[in-house]
Amino acid sequence: MTVVVRFYGALREIISEKLELDIPSSGVPLIDLFSEILRKYPALGEYIRVNERGVEVRGVTILVNGRHVVFLGGDKAVIRSGDVIDVLPPLHGG
């Protein structure tokens, strides 16, 4: 049972383009998934944090199967096998 997490732009300087992660057949909450990713890639903490408030982001967008995760329950969203997660970096500029 796996999910694919794809990273874009500056995030690829920290983490590879794509991670394939094993998850339980019952699925996994997004917060647990990102806790695991941050444990392996602590430098990602510049943009994404997991703490007592849950998952916090600094300009980062997280899409699950093309849909913003805030519409799917935010950090409580249950990620299931076959899901594709896209993590977009913050944008400087305006």
Added chain:
Amino acid sequence: MIYAGQKVLRVDLTNNKIDEEELPDSVVEKYVGGKGLVSYLMYREIKPGIDPFSPENKIYVFAGPLNFLYPTFVRTVVASKSPLTGLFCDSYAGGSFAIELRRAGYIGIVIEGKSDKLKCLEVSREGRKLFECESLRGKTTYEVGDLFREYSVLTIGPAAENRVRFAGVYIDWRRNPVTRPGVAGRGGLGAVLGYKNLKAILLKGWLSFDDLARGVDRGVQRKLVSEYLKIIKEDVLPGVGIGGNLPVFKISAEAKVLPTKNFQLGTHESWRELSDEAWSKILTKKLTCPTCPVQCGTTLREGGFATERIEYETVAMNGPNILVLDRKALMLINSTLNALGMDTITVGSILAFISELSERGLLREGKVQWGDVDAYIKIIYDIAYRRGLGDILAEGLARAAKALNAEEYALHIKGLEIPAYDPRGVVGMALAYATADRGGDHLRAWTVGVEVTSKLTLEELVNLTKYLQDRNAALWTLIACDNIPSNAVKPPDEMISIYIKMLNTLGFNYDEESFLKLGERIYNLTRLFNVREGVGRRDDNLPVRFFKPREDTGWVIMREDFEKMLDLYYAKRGWDSNGVPLRETLIRLGLQELLA
């Protein structure tokens, strides 16, 4: 009087009259300057339902009160009822105009009525006068700037004279400029000046720093300047790149939110040709606005082509969005648009629109292939001079799409063409676009920057949008440069705290909370202006394309998600379910005087 130069110059073009009036302290205290004052005056003075092209419409050109006394607060706001959207519109430009305005003793100019003949307004120590200038008819923005090099020049190009509904207002455009030229590009405010037959405002101020710093504690002023410049050096300059927000091009392309082929795709394989790095190789000069150390103005030269002030939005909208990946072509498009005086975002969107219609066989005449630069240049001239299909396109994307029965392919919100970030990727921008007070705009709330850390919840996303809209409305009363917080590599909290201290040296008494409330008051005021013009929930919407999965990534905004987000936003703002501010909201914000 709260600050020196709290006066407005009123110019009545119908009666050839120039008057000045002191703004009451009660108004200045509540609306400060810049966006605050123009929002207040527009609401009070522009009657609902009037045609933007009528003598009843007015145009406001204002500065902020920190201008000249503190570095970087040099921008000018131009505001009016937009001929493109029929709604409130404010647009900001760099350059030296606002400093000269303050040095002439004014916080703003209000232009009313309509002249029979083409005129210029001149303000200098010698006096104020309107003079006929029919000889300038048809002149480009560069030509007008060159004719009056000893002044700061605010002008319009031929497109505005021809009432192209997205013609801009240009400041200090000339060959070999000394200071960074500026453009108030959005919403067709130049066309309002064109309608009124005002070709240019020439300004040469005479007041000294001491004159404008009356009552300001110099010791505190010097300390604040020093603290601010340190922040700019450490937190802002590293994010600016060569200027013009061009570093964001790479980020957008890599994040797949770069508009490509009229937003059908999110990146292009040749994007590196137009990256910040590529432009850096042909950079010949950097210019800056007076008092600003940032130097974000670019002068570029390559193979016989040269241009000034190329920016991310221009490059993205007239680059991958129309499949032009050639720097020289981009320089030609940029220079042509700036000379004729038209908004580069709008034109990029229109060119993409007709390219897509041509490809789909939906255009009977004036077909154009993607990436055909010669054809695009011809269309740009046809728009500026309203020839053939150009006459329809000169009405703006929304009206043109309706006339051509092709609204599905027109990417605008409330008539303002959307800027160069696909909200199907950066979904945080969807609400920001839909609820921006001047139509499809990214600057009111830049929710995808590193400025703020937020929880991953819908409620926090909505709160962030509202917070940034309010905060920016307050910052634009000063008028702070919007390039500075958005390019900062650190959260700008300390910077904003300094801004408030700067404001208080003039005699105000703001803290973080009341400053944010000032912004909220202004945002509600501009909403009221739009509500009075008929805006409601149906207008706080996105183009249909964004509700369909993008073909390259499958990213999508679901209609029910968007509506839920809008419900939460209205509730957070204290607006009803149709987006109308509630009575208690207006009372809380001190706007009860506007209640019927």
